[in-house]
Amino acid sequence: MADTVVFTQERARAVLDAAGHPEAELLAFGENAVFAAGRLVIKIGRGADLLERARREVRTADWLAKHDVPAVRSAESEVRLVDGHPVTYWQRLPDPLRPAEPADVAPLLRLVHALPEPDFGLPPRDLLGGVERWLRLAGDAIDPADAAYLRNRRDGFAAAAAELEPYLERGPIHGDALPRNVHIGPDGPVLVDLETFSSDLREHDLVVQTLSRDRYGVPAAAYDAFTAAYGWDVTEWPGNTVLRGARETAGCAWVAQHAPASPAALHEFRRRVASLRADDATVRWYSF
Numbered sequence: 001m002a003d004t005v006v007f008t009q010e011r012a013r014a015v016l017d018a019a020g021h022p023e024a025e026l027l028a029f030g031e032n033a034v035f036a037a038g039r040l041v042i043k044i045g046r047g048a049d050l051l052e053r054a055r056r057e058v059r060t061a062d063w064l065a066k067h068d069v070p071a072v073r074s075a076e077s078e079v080r081l082v083d084g085h086p087v088t089y090w091q092r093l094p095d096p097l098r099p100a101e102p103a104d105v106a107p108l109l110r111l112v113h114a115l116p117e118p119d120f121g122l123p124p125r126d127l128l129g130g131v132e133r134w135l136r137l138a139g140d141a142i143d144p145a146d147a148a149y150l151r152n153r154r155d156g157f158a159a160a161a162a163e164l165e166p167y168l169e170r171g172p173i174h175g176d177a178l179p180r181n182v183h184i185g186p187d188g189p190v191l192v193d194l195e196t197f198s199s200d201l202r203e204h205d206l207v208v209q210t211l212s213r214d215r216y217g218v219p220a221a222a223y224d225a226f227t228a229a230y231g232w233d234v235t236e237w238p239g240n241t242v243l244r245g246a247r248e249t250a251g252c253a254w255v256a257q258h259a260p261a262s263p264a265a266l267h268e269f270r271r272r273v274a275s276l277r278a279d280d281a282t283v284r285w286y287s288f
Contacts, residue, residue: 106229125198138256206234
């Protein structure tokens with residue numbers, strides 16, 4: 001299936017039915033549609049172009065299990081392609097005891113950042129690689145001038161990021177290490193959503209926390225607790241602003257893909273782009 005087909009909850013439900021799970025409950029809808037069916041969690045990707053990423057996510061889960069890193073476990077090694085969408089199966093976690101905090105993320109990152117490279121190989125963190133696809137999915141719902149602006153930002157930050165000198169040693173990273181990707185269960189914090197696992201600058205996993213503080217309203221005290229638990233503050237590194245700018249660009253384009261089906265997403269997209277055009281880092285962004 002071409003990725004120009006709008007991925008809606010109705011489309012995801014049709015794929016789920018075709019996979020043989022018509023009674024599953026929708027848990028989340030974003031880059032993937034996530035459903036619960038008994039003791040399973042079923043993830044449906046937006047298109048066939050994400051098949052290899054889905055396969056790598058399953059291999060990553062098995063690799064983390066081998067190294068005893070607390071992370072979601074796969075329930076089936078095979079990744080199915082159903083009506084042009086990758087479908088993966090996961091062991092369902094118990095209900096969370098509480099929402100995760102930034103400080104809960106830090107110990108997990110320390111474990112991940114101490115790991116050797118896996119034998120199957122992880123790709124670089126292609127933070128900006130989805131921009132073109134997300135803008136294409138947005139289609140005519142967004143202003144072409146905004147799309148062109150984001151493409152220019154993407155190119156500029158991609159070039160700048162390639163020249164960065166890291167402070168930390170390169171290696172395995174989660175790639176999207178936010179509290180929403182940590183589950184607090186009875187045995188403690190567990191990493192989830194492993195599809196962005198990469199081998200790249202460890203600083204990627206830390207810059208996301210600065211953006212959470214500055215754009216998404218995470219309290220400064222929560223950020224300070226994260227840096228204390230991790231043992232270093234990435235804002236001390238000159239490359240922080242480059243990775244932050246790249247992530248802001250990706251964040252705008254990611255919201256754009258939802259604009260054709262969601263007026264709220266279109267409104268948020270326009271707010272985000274306007275704040276970047278105005279170079280106003282004080283504008284609050286809202287999760288979508």
